Amino acid sequence: MPRPSALLAVEHLTKHFALKGGLFGRTSALVQAVDDVSFTVERGETLGIVGESGCGKSTTARLLMHLIKPDRGSIAFEGQTVGAAEGLSHRQLHRQMQMVFQDSYASLNPRLPVAMSIAFGPLVHGLAKAHALARAMELLAAVGLDPALFANRYPHELSGGQRQRINVARALALEPRIVILDEAVSALDKSVEAQVLNLLADLKARFDLTYVFISHDLNVVRYISDRVMVMYLGKIVEIGPADRVYGDPQHPYTRALLSAMPSMDPRRRTRQAPLSGDPPNPIRPPSGCRFRTRCPLAEKVCETTPPALLALAPDGARRVACHVHVPGSGHTRAAARGAA
Amino acid sequence: MWAFTLRRLLYAVPVLLGVSMLVFALIHLAPGDVVDILVPPEVPKAIADSLRQRFRLDEPLYMQYLAWLGRLLVGDFGVSFFTGRPVAEELSGALGNTLVLALPAAGVGFLLGVVLGALAAYNHDTWLDKLFSATAIVGVSLPHYWVGIVLVAVFAVVLNVLPAQGMGFEGLPTSWEHVQHLILPVVTLSLIPMGVISRLVRANVLEILSQEFVGTLRAKGLFNRRVLYHTLKNALPSTLALMGLQFGYLLGGSILVETVFNWPGSGGLMNLAIFRRDVPVLSATIVVLATIFVVINILVDVLQALIDPRMRR
Amino acid sequence: MADVAVPSTDAATALKRAQQGKGYWRRVWERLREDKVTLAVIGVLAMLLVMVVFAPWFTIHDPYTGSVLRRLKPVGTPGHWLGTDEVGRDLWSRMVYGGRLSLLAGVVPVFLALLIGGFLGILAGYAGGLLNSAVMRLTDVLYAFPSILLAIAITGILGAGLQNTILALTISFIPPIIRISESVTTQVRNLDFVEAARASGARRLTIMRYHILNNVLGPILVYATSLISICIILAAGLSFLGLGVTPPSAEWGLMLNNLRQGIWASPLVAALPGVMIFVTSMCFNLMSDGLRQAMDVRL
DSSP states (O other), X not given: OOOTTEEEEEEEEEEEEEEEETTTTEEEEEEEEEEEEEEEEETTOEEEEEOOTTSSHHHHHXXXXXXXXXXXXXXXXXXXXXXXXXXXXXXXXXXXXXXXXXXXXTTSOTTSOHHHHHHHHHHHTTXXXXXXXXXXXXXXXXXXXXXXXXXXXXXXXXXXXXXXXXXXXHHHTXXXXXXXXXXXXXXXXXXXXXXXXXXXXXXXXXXXXXXXXXXXXXXXXXXXXXXXXXXXXXXXXXXXXHHHHHHXXXXXXXXXXXXXXXXXXXXXXXXXXXXXXXOXXXXXXXXXXXXXXXXXXXXXXXXHSOOOOEESSTTOSOEEOOGGGSTTSSOTXXXXXXXX | OHHHHHHHHHHHHXXXXXXXXXXXXXXXXXXXXXXXXXXXXXXXXXXXXXXXXXXXXXSOHHHHHHHHHHHHHTTOOOBOTTTOSBHHHHHHHHHHHHHHHHHHHXXXXXXXXXXXXXXXXXXTTSHHHHHHHHHHHHHHHSOHHHHHHHHIIIIIIISOOSOSSOOOXXXXXXXXXXXXXXXXXXXXXXXXXXXXXXXXXXXXXXXXXXXXXXXXXXXXXXXXXXXXXXXXXXXXXXXXHHHHHXXXXXXXXXXXXXXXXXXXXXXXXXXXXXXXXXXHHHHHHHHHHHHHHHHXXXXXXXXXXXXXXXXOO | OOOOOOSOOOHHHXXXXXXXXXXXXXXXXHHHHHOHHHHHHHHHHHHHHHHHHTHHHHOSSOSSOOOGGGTTOOTTBTTXXXXXXXXXXXXXXXXXXXXHHHHHHHHHHHHHHHHHHHHHHHHHHHHOHHHHHHHHHHHHHHHTSOHHHHHHHHHHHHOOSHHHHHHHHHHHHHHHHHXXXXXXXXXXXXXXXXXXXXXXXXXXXXXXXXXXXXXXXXXXXXXXXXXXXXXXXXXXXXXXXXXXXXXXXXXXXXXXXXXXXXXXXXXXHHHHHHHXXXXXXXXXXXXXXXXXXXXXXXX
């Protein structure tokens, strides 16, 4: 039951991609990109989503934006189901939720002046061209680019940081409530990245935005997020307030991920590789818990039963998908049933 | 790999069927029909009609098509209206003559193309390369049949050192005299492949030379021959593919050069057939040439997939 | 980063310029203006066009009347500065008048093929799926023929004449244009900014109008213009074979064929029509190259 303050509620989102092969192009295998993912996005927060490459973060983003059709599951915005007859249409959802992509250059039409790229969204939703362009100019100023200088430029005439600002302006043009940032700063130089992050923080306060920030860079996510969601092979393994997840990670994968972060602190040395082996194939993920093949705590029960994402405490703020934290699961480290 | 080859072959079947249907449709769209060509117009209608019946022209189109296709598949290409000889016989002889022209032309064109292209790429940004680029543009704009005429004008008429036209022999050349007949047509025919291949080779070699691993090899002091070897190896797949295609064009598109030099190849045969409105010869030749082209395309695809696994879809 | 001079620093003016949206094509035009070679070539072609259209003004003799007494006169004969052909007609007149048909048969098929093939290709590339497969398989059948063969098949079987020539050449050029249109459209369709446009909630037609067409038409147009030079050569080639324009019309390829008989007597005259084909073809080639460079956004 989505809590009243949840802006976005995602339930059991699933997407499997079919792989074609063989003689007649039959579907030979399924890539289980996103599997039964449920979470909420609270009003006004920044939800960070982290994980290795291939864990399903970008696919999740595209599923939220309805750029890909989910196989199963539902999305509800402010309580209204998207795509249902009585709920929100996809077109309406696009007015509430927008996305900034990773590749700043490929995200912009090389043959349109950037002002037109920004104005395109409002134009599509019925605004007159003059007004749409005027809005674009305002947004250019809002992201720190002088409209007089930048409005008629083409993407190839701008630097990566400037282009990403344009992309942010474009995302804001429709006055969305939620902005999904899919590796939006990953391709930028560190100094530029810092500038853009500060810009994002500014804009969030100014326009009362909610962010979903997807990245593989753990430091950045920690810096910017209120809550963090950790994904592995298409499933959520841990979710909770950022400082708690970073300070006291509960899932073995989160622990391994965090301990692998390079640190400037000479006292923190990595003595032993925290994760062994390569990430297994999303085509045939391990049975039961998907992390078990690399988990130092794996046991028989992990092979047979997939762990559910369950709350650690009654307030539900932190949830972990690991048998160790489920009383009575059968894991040797789990507490007995009924224990606190 | 075999799946790929099989798929490619299976895929060619509807294409070839389409080709046959196209040719058949063209034949029947042509003004007048077979009988009109065969008999003079004064012939009474009754006789003309009975002839039509004999040729099964009164049957529904699709039946005629199937019958025609069936005959093609067993190699029965019909009989020439003009000479009365079986088309298959004339065609195979003519094809042989075209091969006598096409093979040396391909050899010369490909070899010179590779050499010139590589040279131009090696000497990038020098006068040699600029000359090459200029020549390339000129080459692509030249009508090769005109070049043939000019060559004849220069070497046969003005200088009188080579024969102006004709094949001069049967089968394979066995003497210098025979070869003399070959020189001008082969040179003319080799121009287009040479131009096309040299441009591709130059582009490929340039691209490879600019890649980083070449810099590494150079830094190691292994330049020149090793680099040449590596470069060619990388440029090979797409070059081979293009060569295959060009050879197909040489076989299927030789008509212009053969007309200039009065060469009795498949092109020359087609020319005569057009002139004489010899429909069986013309249609059979077109179908056969198109089929050869399709087969060459398949071979090229398979070869490419063999060399470059990324090509296998 | 290119240094683009924006004439004013006023935001309102910038807004106005943005609204006019002439930016891209103006830059193409500006770039073209700087390219001396292309301009020269376009000039030559324009001059040719004028001469050909206003042929009576540029020639003295009638291209159809000849006198057997004056057959195959060489270049420089008084009154016939390029000589005469095998029937005694003035060669210069024949060449100028011949330009009409040669240019017509060279440009019109590509133009028609661009319309038909471009439409089909873009549609197939954008729609994907079954429509794409259908169009591409049809194209494959036509691709089974080397281009000359297809043109010859059509004109050889259906008969010679200008109409059939244009028909045959149009059909020959439709497959390559479909192929490139489909390929470019598919590439563009998969780019991030198209996805971003979809994320804005735009409908397919809107995306086509604002994002696909302006990225796709450029390369297709450039490719089509590069085909013109080939078409001119092919059209003349068809006439050369007797499959194109019919006598007594003047046309460069046809003239080339007819003059072959006279090659022993007057080799230079016999080769002249080919020069026209070559020069025209090369001009179109250079023009197409210049256009391509001007349209390349990244340069």
